Amino acid sequence: MNRTMPEPLLLTPGPLTTSRTVKEAMLRDWGSRDGEFIAINQRIRDRLVALAGGEGTHICVPVQGSGTFAVEATIGTLLPRDGRLLVLVNGAYGRRMVRIAEVMPRSVVAIETAEDTPVSAAALERVLAADAAISHVAVVHCETTSGILNPVEAVAAVCAAAGKPLLIDAMSSFGALPLDATKVPFTAVVASSNKCLEGIPGFGYAIVRRDALAAARGNAHSLSLDLEDQWRGLEVNAQWRFTPPTHVLAAFDQALREHEAEGGVVGRGARYRGNHRILVDGMAELGFETLLPRPLQAPIIVTFLMPADPRFVFPDFYDTLRRKGFVIYPGKLTVADSFRVGCIGRLGEAEMRGALAAIRETLAEMGVASGASHPVPEAVR
Ligand SMILES: *Cc1c(COP(=O)(O)O)cnc(C)c1O
Secondary structure: OOOOOOOOEEOOOOOOOOOHHHHHOOOOOOOOOOHHHHHHHHHHHHHHHHHOOOOOOEEEEEEEOOHHHHHHHHHHHHOOOOOEEEEEEOOHHHHHHHHHHHHOOOEEEEEEOOOOOOOOHHHHHHHHHHOOOOOEEEEEOEEOOOOEEOOHHHHHHHHHHHOOOEEEEOOOOEOOEOOOOOOOOOOEEEEEOOHHHOOOOOEEEEEEEHHHHHOOOOOOOOOOOOHHHHHHHHHHHOOOOOOOOHHHHHHHHHHHHHHHHOOHHHHHHHHHHHHHHHHHHHHHHOOOOEOOOHHHEOOOEEEEEOOOOOOOOHHHHHHHHHHOOEEOEEOOOOOOOEEEEEOOOOOOHHHHHHHHHHHHHHHHHHOOOOOOOOOOOHHHO
16 A cells, blocks of 8 residues: 555545544544443433434434434334335435335335425425325435435424424434524434544434334334334443444544534534535536536535536546545436535545646546536537
C-alpha cells in the first residue's frame, strides 16, 4: 500500500469520510461491562433523544448492524403481527421498507410517487380515510436515492390527526436537518452511526415513544432485531443483549462531541448547505444539470443527469476521479440515467472545491466540453 497517497474522500451516501479524531477514539478495547463503556452508552442514548426533541417522551434503543437493521427492527417491533403498514414511497429506501414488511411478513401497502416528486400528505390522508386496517405509517425524510426532501411535517400532521403512529427513516438527514418530536409528532425515528453524525458504520438506533415501545412486547418476529427486548436489557443491567460494537460506540461518542462543538444540528446543517451550494454551482458551471429543482433538494446528496456527450463514459469518469482522491456514487434511479455526489461526512469548502477541480480536469482529459444532459451543438462547444 502506498502510504503517502492520502485516503480518498467519500462523496457518497455512506459510508462517509470521518475525522481523524473519531477514528482515533477506537484505538483501545473496552469490556462490555466496563463502567466507562456503560457511561458512553448512556451518554449516546441521552444525546440522541435530546437531538430528536424527545426528552421525557422518547427512548433511544441502539441495535447492531447497518441502518437497515435498525429500520427492520423498528418495523418488526412496533407493528403488531396483525398490523398493517402504509409506506410512502419515492425511492429505493421507501421500497426497502415495503420489502422488509413483506419478508417478515406484515401486511403492507404503498403509496408510490415518482422519484423526482415528494411524497403526498394529501394522498396519505385519502388512503387512511379509505383503509381503516392501516395501523402504522412509514416515510423516508431525505430519500437518498434522489436526494429529495420529503414533507415529513405535513405527513406527521396527517398521521397525528388520524391517530396513526408514524415511523420516519431519517437515516440520511438526522443530525443535519431539524426533526423535533415536539414539532413533528412521530412515534419512531430511525438513523445510524454513520451518515450525518459522522461516526463509524456499525450500529443503528431508533428514537421511539416510550409508551409505544412498552406496548410492543412480543411483537417482534426476530430475537436479535427486537427493540423492546433490547431496551429491557439496557434497562435491567445497562448491557446490550449481544456483543456491542464497542469501538464503534466509542467513536460515535467522539463524533457526537464534534457535532456539538460544530453547533449541533444548526452548525452541521450549515456546513452541508455550504457544501451543497459549492457543488451545485460549480457543477452548473461545467454544464451539469441536477435531477431536482433546488426547492425539492436536500443538502445531503445531489443527483446529476448523465451528460449527453458520447465521450463521457461514467466508469472512466468514476475511476479517474477515484485516482484523483474523490469517490462519487452511481445513480440508482428508474426515472433518469444519473450519478450522485454527496455533501455529507467530514467535508468542507476545501474538499468540495477540490472535488470540482478534479471533475473539471477529468472532463478535459476525456475531451468532454459540457456536462449537459441534452446534446450541445458542436459550434458552441
Ligand atoms: C443509508 C440509508 C439507509 C440505511 O442503509 P444501510 O446501508 O443499511 O446503512 C436507510 N435509509 C436511508 C434513507 C439511507 O440513506
